[in-house]
Amino acid sequence: MSSSNTESFEAENVTAYDYYDSYDYGPRPCSKESVRRFAASFLPVLYTLVFLVGLMGNILVIVVLFKYKRLKSMTDVYLLNLAISDLLFVLSLPFWSYFTIDQWVFGTLWCKIISWIYLVGFYSGIFFIMLMSIDRYLAIVRAVFSLKARTTFRGLITSLVVWLVALSASVPELVFRESVDERNYTTCKLRYTGNFTTWKLFATLEINVLGLLIPFIIMAFCYSMIIKTLVQCRNEKKNKAVKMIFVVMILFFFFWTPYNIVIFLQLLEVMGIIGNCQLSRNLDYAFQVTEILGLFHCCLNPVIYFFMGEKFKKYLKMLFKNWPLPGDICKWCGVHMAYHSESTSSFHTQSTGDQDAL
Template identity: 30%
Template sequence: MDSSNISNATYVKDLGPCYFDQGIDKFIQYVLPVIYSLLFFFGLSLNAMVLFFITFRTKLWTPSTIYMLNLTLCDILYVSTLPFFIYNWVNDWPFGEAVCKICNFLFEANHYGSILFLAAISLHRFIGICYPVHSLSWNSTRRAKLVSVGVWACVLTGQAPVLYFTDIGDYDNSSYCHVLPNQTLSGAFLVYGSVISVGMFVLPFMLVIVCYGLMVRKLLEPSWGSEEGQQGFRAAHRTKQKSVKMIIIVLMTFIFCFLPYHLVEFWRRLILYDSEEEHESTPAVQNNKGPRTCPPIRLPSN
């Protein structure tokens, strides 16, 4: 084996889970910033428009309005962090440790906040369609406010450890702000991330699937909405159409936006943990650049 092959093998072993081929490196460096720039532009403008109409044009506030307001706030806070990470993909992180921790905290908290509020909207629609009598007392604005406060408390508490795991790390002579630059915490991060993924993604996703499955079964009943005459039948038909559209939108959001993000994050946590286990059982590779850490990969999730 010649010296160049030895050098390349040492480099790959040194990087461990952080080794990427040139194609993935180019994707991270050029494609992801473009995707996130488009996401920031359209996400901020569209959600700001929704926020304006909800705040200034809504006369009658309903539980759905309250949930949509909170979901919109989550999306706005989420996209507000993207310019920092876009800049960090092409330059060193210049904003300091505190801003690094806050950005990652807002990124993760509002990501999971969007998931939980979508689940709350789904549960609200399920009660209204499958239990219309009970919905008169359960689906009230007061309960919607209490649920919203509970969701925010759950999200902020559950994502508080992100402030501990997040730091600025070095990779290939560049500084990156991301969660877990210190791989010695990979074991704790694997446990924490798995608990959060199950509690704030898997369980809400299962709740959404169950609710929408029961809603579809109820809507397909021939007798649903036919007991109130022709006018009631037309109203029921419009409700069916709106419900089916919402079911498709929410399920597609979970499948195409949230699911890939969590699969990639789970894969990353496992590789970081395996790398740390291998590092503890084998001598460390020494070089003159100091320890390396993984560069951040944040797939679009909202």
């Protein structure tokens, strides 16, 4: 690869907010100014939408889990951590929204922290969805073993391990991410020491393998065994329990697989396999679309819990009735919130029938 091409690629990165780095002002081997204008015109609005919906939805999930579920099962622990992972995404969006409109004005420290938060949320989110699939596998396929294995304590331990892995995998963001002034424009980008292509290869494969390939293999095994078990022994409660987690898994891959494909194609661009300027611009446009697609995923889990989880709907109605303003709005709208309080003993139930993920 020529030195000029290397320069044009060195500003790129594998995380979902770095396309700004390669759209610097001034002459380039392949001009990306149109892509930059495209990003500034629509990303701030979409970022704001994702931020508001994701923030409110996941906070509601966390409140319901603490107030009514009391984290008495492994499933509850994983759902809580998944909501926290989604919040990590949305909390970084105001920074990136401002960045698309103007430039990076928050300094190197916040450049490192915000970039790191995003990647930690990405890894932890897929890991907890993977753990929820394993949890369903144990509850349905290995029901007897699950009575001892699926405890709250083990859920906390495995959650701690997941966070440690996610934090470790995201360390390069803390080490190499910097706020850099280029042509009177400040960006937040990676500045690798040593061979840029090698680091780019490592970072892309890390996301593809840890964020897609390994979880897909584990989830495919778990759900193939679950389907096999359910075909042999039909159970309505088990079917409802699997349905919600299965939708969570499918939606994750629908929203994040395109992003993984695009960053892999961008790796081929860095390696010189893809050298066409128009194709490079098309990849940048695709990167923006798949980024937003992936970020919208953090808003979906609360919606899934509400529409597919009967218990969550009941708890949410209880929560809104106890809050003065939402309760008054519901009464004004004529919404009838009839519910029956659940006995305390139900929080301690560990049977597969009652662990229907809210």
